[in-house]
Amino acid sequence: VVVVVRGDEINNVNAVEDKCTLVEQDMKTAASMLAPPPSPPRKLLDGPKTRKKKKKKAQxxxxxxxxxxxxxSFLQSLQPSSRK
Structure with a gap:
C-alpha cells in the first residue's frame, strides 16, 4: 500500500497519520465488501450422516x-558383510 504525501504535509506528522488511518479504514471496508457471506452451520449442509466408503489402496x-x-538388493550389496 502506498500513501501519497504532498510536499506541504511531509513535516506534518498528524496529517500523514490521518492519511494512513483513512487508507487503513478504506482497506477494511473493501475487505468486508469482498468477503464471502458467512456459511450456514456444517450440520445443515451435510444432511444425515452416512458412512464413507473406504477407498482401496491402489496395487x-x-x-x-x-x-x-x-x-x-543393490543397497544390501553395498553394506559390508559381517563375517567373523
Whole structure:
C-alpha cells in the first residue's frame, strides 16, 4: 500500500497519520465488501450422516516393485558383510 504525501504535509506528522488511518479504514471496508457471506452451520449442509466408503489402496505397479526390489538388493550389496 502506498500513501501519497504532498510536499506541504511531509513535516506534518498528524496529517500523514490521518492519511494512513483513512487508507487503513478504506482497506477494511473493501475487505468486508469482498468477503464471502458467512456459511450456514456444517450440520445443515451435510444432511444425515452416512458412512464413507473406504477407498482401496491402489496395487503397486509391477515396474515400481521391480525397481524397489533391485534398489534394495543393490543397497544390501553395498553394506559390508559381517563375517567373523
Amino acid at each position: 503397486p505397479d509391477a515396474d515400481v516393485v521391480a525397481v524397489k526390489s533391485s534398489l534394495s
